[in-house]
Amino acid sequence: MIKTDVLVIGAGPAGSTAARFAAKGGAKVILIDKKSEIGAPKRCAEGVSKKTFDILELEADPHWITREIEGVRLVAPDGTDVWLTNDVVELPEAGYILERKVFDKHLAMEAGREGVEIRIKTQAKSLKKEDDGSYTVSFESMGEVYDINTKILIGADGPESHVAKWAGLKAYTKPKHMESGAQFEMCNAKMERSDVLEFYFGTVAPGGYFWLFPKGDDIVNAGLAIIPEMADKSAYEYLVDAVNDCYATKDAQPVELNVGGDPVGGLVREMYGDNILLCGDAASQVNPLTGGGITSGITGGKYAGQVAAEAIKAGDCSKKFLKKYDELVRDDMGHDMDKYAKVCNYLWTLDDDELNSIAHAFQDIEFTKISTTELVKALIKVQPKAALKLRKMFL
Numbered sequence: 285m286i287k288t289d290v291l292v293i294g295a296g297p298a299g300s301t302a303a304r305f306a307a308k309g310g311a312k313v314i315l316i317d318k319k320s321e322i323g324a325p326k327r328c329a330e331g332v333s334k335k336t337f338d339i340l341e342l343e344a345d346p347h348w349i350t351r352e353i354e355g356v357r358l359v360a361p362d363g364t365d366v367w368l369t370n371d372v373v374e375l376p377e378a379g380y381i382l383e384r385k386v387f388d389k390h391l392a393m394e395a396g397r398e399g400v401e402i403r404i405k406t407q408a409k410s411l412k413k414e415d416d417g418s419y420t421v422s423f424e425s426m427g428e429v430y431d432i433n434t435k436i437l438i439g440a441d442g443p444e445s446h447v448a449k450w451a452g453l454k455a456y457t458k459p460k461h462m463e464s465g466a467q468f469e470m471c472n473a474k475m476e477r478s479d480v481l482e483f484y485f486g487t488v489a490p491g492g493y494f495w496l497f498p499k500g501d502d503i504v505n506a507g508l509a510i511i512p513e514m515a516d517k518s519a520y521e522y523l524v525d526a527v528n529d530c531y532a533t534k535d536a537q538p539v540e541l542n543v544g545g546d547p548v549g550g551l552v553r554e555m556y557g558d559n560i561l562l563c564g565d566a567a568s569q570v571n572p573l574t575g576g577g578i579t580s581g582i583t584g585g586k587y588a589g590q591v592a593a594e595a596i597k598a599g600d601c602s603k604k605f606l607k608k609y610d611e612l613v614r615d616d617m618g619h620d621m622d623k624y625a626k627v628c629n630y631l632w633t634l635d636d637d638e639l640n641s642i643a644h645a646f647q648d649i650e651f652t653k654i655s656t657t658e659l660v661k662a663l664i665k666v667q668p669k670a671a672l673k674l675r676k677m678f679l
């Protein structure tokens with residue numbers, strides 16, 4: 285039987301980061317992914333903030349950055365738009381559009397260079413808790429079935445996490461908090477500015493929004509996410525309509541279709557247990573308002589790897605020891621997740637007319653700095669209903 289200190293299931297951004305930091309901390313680590321090519325297919329619009337690279341302790345690399353972002357355009361259902369670009373406002377959360385297929389692979393390579401053993405095209409099928417507390421996970425790879433025994437198991441297996449379910453952790457995302465996303469990567473798009481992210485709100489994407497994230501030249505990720513309970517057709521059907529109705533994409537051609545779930549209910553109840561940690565989408569480490577999970581998943585992955593290595597060194601993989609991971613994550617992102625979940629719930633109550641009137645009022649506001657929090661503060665200023673619900677948290 286293969287034995288290891290730390291076994292990470294899932295080589296997305298969260299898992300590769302967890303594996304790398306666990307190895308940096310001196311643990312023997314195996315990283316597993318069912319895909320034959322790490323990072324492909326992507327399920328992502330590929331936007332990240334620049335702070336992600338500080339968390340990773342890596343330089344941003346032109347090999348996996350397709351575009352630097354200089355602003356955002358917010359579009360109401362009636363077409364009223366608000367441009368917020370860094371020639372007029374400060375954009376502290378500005379970032380990049382990645383090439384995830386290259387980026388995810390690069391993160392796994394960084395883990396490999398740190399001494400992590402990587403096994404691709406290897407799918408976790410089940411797990412068993414041993415009497416000494418360790419986990420034995422059964423895998424299938426190229427027709428072969430085998431087991432790996434680990435002192436600490438890190439579940440980084442994405443939004444549909446089986447690890448969490450198999451281990452019996454309370455890590456369930458309610459259907460009303462699981463967004464369904466669909467996206468085309470397209471060429472021949474006619475964006476007004478190819479360095480500005482565009483967001484379209486309202487019935488175009490119930491419970492979410494339609495986005496255009498430019499990847500350079502005439503290439504764009506045109507996608508949307510919806511809450512199925514609030515919608516009357518599939519995310520794919522909304523996407524086809526949105527793309528056909530949008531000036532920038534009506535003549536564009538798809539070269540890729542990406543579909544996937546995005547958990548937006550805030551952190552799951554149990555991110556850890558005896559000998560086990562969850563990180564990334566598996567722990568719902570996703571901003572409930574934007575649906576962005578790369579930066580927060582990497583943050584969670586880093587903490588998971590660091591705490592796992594400490595536990596191995598201390599010879600204590602108990603729930604009591606691993607609680608430190610939960611504390612680090614909740615201190616770092618718990619408060620923001622709660623805040624943004626409230627804003628998200630509030631936005632879901634607005635109809636197209638209300639969104640239009642907010643956009644009209646936004647046109648009279650002189651923004652000096654743009655971040656998610658600054659936008660919510662502006663919303664509170666122009667919408668008495670918003671003030672009632674959100675004032676305490678943001679002002």
Ligand SMILES: Cc1cc2nc3c(=O)[nH]c(=O)nc-3n(C[C@H](O)[C@H](O)[C@H](O)COP(=O)(O)OP(=O)(O)OC[C@H]3O[C@@H](n4cnc5c(N)ncnc54)[C@H](O)[C@@H]3O)c2cc1C
Pocket residue numbers: 293294295296297298299316317318319323327328329330331332406407408409440441442443446465466467507508542543544545546563564565566570575576577578579581
């Ligand atoms: C349409 C869409 C657009 C998005 N756009 C953005 C965006 O612009 N910016 C942003 O920050 N976030 C975005 N997100 C969210 C973002 O993609 C995720 O939050 C992020 O990928 C989570 O990383 P992760 O490592 O936790 O999981 P994942 O990237 O999902 O990786 C999980 C890995 O686990 C592997 N795996 C699963 N089960 C097993 C198994 N049994 N055995 C072995 N391997 C397994 C999978 O193959 C996969 O490689 C978007 C999501 C969607 C759906």
